[in-house]
Amino acid sequence: GGAGLLRAQMLELLECIPPLLFLLLAWGLDHVLYTMFSVIRHHSFVQYSFRSSHHLEVRVGGRSLLARLLRSTIGALNTSSEMALESTNLACLPQPQAMTQSDYLSSCLPLGALVLLCLGQVYAHRLRRVIAAFYFPKREKKRVLFLYNELLRKRQAFVRLQRRRIARHARRHQPLLERFYLWCPLLRRCLRRYCVLCGSPESRTSQPCPTPTCGTIYCRPCWRDMGQVCFACTPGHAPLSGDSSSEEQMSYAD
Structure with a gap:
């Protein structure tokens, strides 16, 4: 009768509680992991900056032939260089992404469809009786x-x-x-x-x-x-x- 259908409907709705608890647990775990990885990314960021300059110059005085020869040969050793190096560990850090409202909504849709099916099953059973009464x-x-x-x-x-x-x-x-x-x-x-x-x-x-x-x-x-x-x-x-x-x-x- 109606009481039996109502009891069956309540039992089916109670069976929706474990998926709901699992969904809430997944949301909570996702929030905990996102918070933990965000803290790691914020406090573990390291940036290295290295700058150096090198300048070598040999000066040979005099006007003699030997002085001119030394200036022409040793002058090739005069060098000048500057180096700037920057490095970070950004590529090694985690990049967490929080769930958006659309993600929450899409994760709730299967559970909502399950609840609607449980609620509509009673009317489906009544429709079954109507169909049987039409033919018999x-x-x-x-x-x-x-x-x-x-x-x-x-x-x-x-x-x-x-x-x-x-x-x-x-x-x-x-x-x-x-x-x-x-x-x-x-x-x-x-x-x-x-x-x-x-x-x-x-x-x-x-x-x-x-x-x-x-x-x-x-x-x-x-x-x-x-x-x-x-x-x-x-x-x-x-x-x-x-x-x-x-x-x-x-x-x-x-």
Whole structure:
């Protein structure tokens, strides 16, 4: 029925929790790794700068033939050079990239599709029943009659169960204490009665049993659901209005 489909839907939604936890764990791990690599990149950056200059000049004085010869030969040794070298370890450092909003959205899409499939599976099951009813109308009619009779049987079983429970409560009831409760206003402030069906405390809208010797208390919704008949003082073999109508409906459904 509807409760079974709802229960199955809730179970399937609960099965979506492990993928959601895994996705959150992946996001958290990605953020931790990005933060760690960013710190490493920021604090491990090293830059080397090396500059040097070299100048060699040999001067030979004099005007003699030997001086001119030395100037022409040793002058080739005069050199001048400058060197500037810069080096960094940027190529060896990690280059982390944070996830963008589109990355987060794309990672959420499969999980969102899974949740939508879980929610739409109930309607797919109902559509399956509609298709089967279209091709097999007699079988669908038998199924509806079976479910209707099952609901009627459960209703009758509930009425009988409540009748037996209220009868047991009436047998355990203390008439002397009930009389004191009805006669003594002070005792009403100390003791508080409850509905025999749902257990709600007595209020101004509560309905006591019309029989003076019974004193069973009902809340207004339970009194209306029981057909305004007290099960504590009604004989067990006496049919109630709800039972008779249910029996008539059962015979009609059969």
